[in-house]
Amino acid sequence: MPTRPESPRMTYRAARRAFIAACEKAHIDTVARLHPSKGPDGKPLFMDCAAMGPRHAARAVLVVGHDAAGTDLLIRLLGAVSAPKEARLVLVHAFDPALFAGAKSDPAWPSAMLGAVATEDLSHVQVLTVISLAKGGDTLKAAVQEKLPQARIAILPPGSDVAKAQASITAFFSGG
Numbered sequence: 001m002p003t004r005p006e007s008p009r010m011t012y013r014a015a016r017r018a019f020i021a022a023c024e025k026a027h028i029d030t031v032a033r034l035h036p037s038k039g040p041d042g043k044p045l046f047m048d049c050a051a052m053g054p055r056h057a058a059r060a061v062l063v064v065g066h067d068a069a070g071t072d073l074l075i076r077l078l079g080a081v082s083a084p085k086e087a088r089l090v091l092v093h094a095f096d097p098a099l100f101a102g103a104k105s106d107p108a109w110p111s112a113m114l115g116a117v118a119t120e121d122l123s124h125v126q127v128l129t130v131i132s133l134a135k136g137g138d139t140l141k142a143a144v145q146e147k148l149p150q151a152r153i154a155i156l157p158p159g160s161d162v163a164k165a166q167a168s169i170t171a172f173f174s175g176g
Helices: 012-025 068-080 097-101 109-121 137-147 162-173
Strands: 030-038 044-052 059-064 087-093 127-132 152-156
Touching (some): 012 030, 012 068, 012 087, 030 109, 044 097, 044 109, 059 068, 059 162, 068 087, 087 109, 127 137, 127 162, 137 152
Parallel strands (some): 059 127, 127 152
């Protein structure tokens, strides 16, 4: 099946490439979770995650991007924020890659995969702040809380500005 050329706006594929490239530049590994749907181009779709800081950290920030604007913020945060030695920072790109790409979505899949992220990347966390780079923070909290019943989870308002997100993350890591 021939693929359509990408439009000038950042498509799912371009955004994913940019996020992974930014992670590679920052020497941060990513983990991809395969979505059951295919994109409009017939290719696979993925939720990608990058984690910084020790796996056993008791404090963490989870930042979830949903779309092209979220991708831009995630990339900018990679260059602006780092987790202290005793904390963890987890970035999620394309919470629902099917919606991002304009394909048919499975409404249960994003929350299930976010639960997997919580289990794999945040299992020791006692205090967690979640920043959604779009609306829907309560949905994120429910998915994470189910897997981390011991954690005290705070949801910050949707982020749309890298300076505000950076300030929130820095304040959390400094105990503020």
